[in-house]
Amino acid sequence: MVRTTPPRPVDIASIFPELAPLARQAIRLHPRPGIPTPYESSIGGPLLWPADEEWPVCAEVHDDWQLPVSLDDVRRRRALLEAAWLRPRGPKENLLSPEERALLDTLEAGHPWHGEPNALLPVAQLYLRDIPGLTGPDGADLLQVLWCPLDHESGLPAARLVWRDTASVVDPLVSPPEPADVDPYGNYVPEPCVLHPEAVMEYPAPHELPEELAGRLVAWGPAEWAKSHPEDEDESGGAYYQYELSVAPGWKVGGWGPWSFCDPCPMLCATCKTECRPLLTVSSGEWDGGSGSWIPLEDRVPPRPAGLRRPSDPPMVSIGRGYNMQIYICPESFDHPHLENMQ
Known part of the structure; x- marks a missing residue:
């Protein structure tokens, strides 16, 4: 099934022509x-991975203030809670039985740190044929993203990018x-999802605009918001441009960075100091209460009963307190190290 983002409520570039040259294409992945x-x-x-190629591991120091769990613990915990949320229960009936509660406590208790390199976990596999505008090194037709599913000093999982020529994989790892x-x-264990890539047009978050233009957009927002929300008496709408008209929420390739709770900082390549460009945004959700107009048309039908997995977050990945992880790459060389940021 395709996913179709509704047209933006307002053609913002016709009202603020200064935005027109700043338009960028982004590919919403819709997992x-x-x-x-x-x-x-x-x-x-x-992942399509050669059997004779070493699987990457992480040997960095991890945030050890809490004991880790196993991958099987995560999967069993999700299955337990999913079944519990979906089954009927009375108004005063507990979500879990005493036996299930005891099992959940065991699954969440954690185990001692293994103290050895941690195998990386597949996060994304993007065939260039499926993602308009995504390009890689000469001969590469596939981008694979893996990460260590633990917090590092940045407060993020440590990601690894692998560009691959699929024709060279003759004996895949099983x-x-x-x-x-x-x-x-x-939080860093993505549930398996298929993709429904869709091209949309984006404009910069107000944080990346000249202060004068950003101020005019904030001042314009409330009156425009009131036209379609006459019931709102709180004079909302100052962030109308930011949430509904600028950067698309959710997992995406390219476009603009979803800067939010802090001002943008220079994303400069550590090797050549060139300004890096957004490659992949890993999101904690494809929409929320402030970005409802971005919900695809196909997801607006009456939803089936939702269990643990929210309709807006099929991969069940959570970055920070519901934020985004941005991965940037250097436009000068795919061999230069990428950058990561949380917003």
Whole structure:
């Protein structure tokens, strides 16, 4: 099934012509539950990986203020809670039985740190044929993103980018290693999802605009918001441009960075000091109460009963307190190290 983002409520570039030259294409990935194969683009799916190529590991120091859990613990915990949320229960009936509560406590208790390199976990596999505008090194037709599913000094999982020529993979790896230690909440364990890529047009977040233009957009917002929300008596709308007209929420490739709770900082390549460009945004959700106009048309039908997995977050990934992880790459060389940021 395709996913279709509704037209923006307002053609903002016709009202503020200064924005027109700043338009950028972004590819919303629209991950949805599925069973992807190694030969498909996916989030959290299996990677097309050569059997004779070493699987990457993380040997960095991790934030050890909480004990880690296993990948199996995360999967069993999710299955337990999903079943509990979906089954009928009375108004005073507990979500979990005493036996289930005891099992959940065991699954969340954690285990001692293994103290050895941690195998990386597949996050995204993007075939260039599926993602308009995505380009890689000469000969590469596939981008694979893995990460260590633990917090690092940045407060983020440490990501690894692999560009690959699929024609060279003649003997694919069937059973890749799994990380021994995982974030205790499973925040960095993506559920397998198939993708429904869609091109949309974006404009910079107000944080990246000249102060004078950003101020005019904030002043313009409330009156425009009131036209479609006459019931709102709180004089909302100052962030109308930011949430509804600038940067698309959710997992995406390219476009503009979703700067939010802090001002943008220079994303300069550590090797050549060139300004890096957004490659991939990993999101904690595709929409929320402030970005409802971005909900795809196909997801506006009456939803089926939702369990643990929210309709807006099929991969079940959570960055920080519901933020985004931005991955930037250097436009001068794919060999230069990428940058990561949380917003």
